[in-house]
Amino acid sequence: MTKNVKSKLVLVRHGQSVWNEQNRFTGWVDVDLTEQGVREAKKAGDLLAKEEIRFDVAFTSYQKRAIKTLWMTLEGIDQMYIPETKAWQLNERHYGALSGLNKEETREKHGAEQVHIWRRSFDIPPPQIDADHEYHPANDPKYSHYDPAILPGGESLQMTTDRVLPYFNAQIRPFLEAGGNVIISAHGNSLRALMKDLFDVADDDIPGFEFPTGNPLLLELGEGQKVLSARYLDADRAKDLPAF
Numbered sequence: 536m537t538k539n540v541k542s543k544l545v546l547v548r549h550g551q552s553v554w555n556e557q558n559r560f561t562g563w564v565d566v567d568l569t570e571q572g573v574r575e576a577k578k579a580g581d582l583l584a585k586e587e588i589r590f591d592v593a594f595t596s597y598q599k600r601a602i603k604t605l606w607m608t609l610e611g612i613d614q615m616y617i618p619e620t621k622a623w624q625l626n627e628r629h630y631g632a633l634s635g636l637n638k639e640e641t642r643e644k645h646g647a648e649q650v651h652i653w654r655r656s657f658d659i660p661p662p663q664i665d666a667d668h669e670y671h672p673a674n675d676p677k678y679s680h681y682d683p684a685i686l687p688g689g690e691s692l693q694m695t696t697d698r699v700l701p702y703f704n705a706q707i708r709p710f711l712e713a714g715g716n717v718i719i720s721a722h723g724n725s726l727r728a729l730m731k732d733l734f735d736v737a738d739d740d741i742p743g744f745e746f747p748t749g750n751p752l753l754l755e756l757g758e759g760q761k762v763l764s765a766r767y768l769d770a771d772r773a774k775d776l777p778a779f
């Protein structure tokens with residue numbers, strides 16, 4: 536049976552960041568890519584070039600690790616001309632008071648089980664960060680044009696999903712619905728939120744899925760954005776995908 540592909544959607548997690556390398560909780564802290572992260576982002580472009588997809592529009596977060604990954608990927612496919620929208624709703628989940636801490640040291644202090652709950656539960660947020668802390672978005676000039684009341688100080692995956700999906704449905708789905716091809720460069724947990732919706736994954740199962748850094752996930756979508764096919768372009772660095 537032939538697949539009736541209406542649109543293509545590429546999800547790419549940013550290449551390795553400085554704090555990925557240092558094993559620190561990152562969230563909304565705006566750290567840069569490492570040299571390895573740059574190589575991963577460029578490779579994402581090389582891999583995507585082989586697919587010969589013409590994109591209509593790109594989306595990314597307010598965070599430079601995802602923005603630069605998008606730019607290098609678009610450069611690799613010679614499509615830097617496409618419209619590009621940045622939205623804080625696609626940011627990584629806010630890691631609250633854990634932001635900046637080393638994950639191993641936090642395990643030593645609070646126990647591996649507690650750290651696993653903070654990292655991989657669906658609905659348990661990390662401890663909130665103080666409103667006057669430099670890592671609270673209300674104190675970051677990037678977000679000064681937003682009402683501080685809507686800016687998070689620590690999010691569970693569920694809270695992340697609750698701000699990613701309304702944005703996706705309102706701003707990105709219409710392009711897919713119209714048959715457009717879309718690329719989104721974002722983060723481990725904002726991409727999990729999208730994966731949960733697109734593949735209809737249960738709350739308890741979604742934290743178990745990992746997005747490799749800088750490895751584009753290509754989805755072919757049919758009517759109503761039903762997933763018809765899904766594969767990571769770097770098969771050697773692929774992770775498990777939900778059933779569809």
Ligand SMILES: O=C(O)[C@H](O)COP(=O)(O)O
Nearest residue numbers: 559560561562627654723
């Ligand atoms: O924000 C972070 O620290 C990482 O990007 C994702 O962290 P996690 O693996 O703990 O979800």
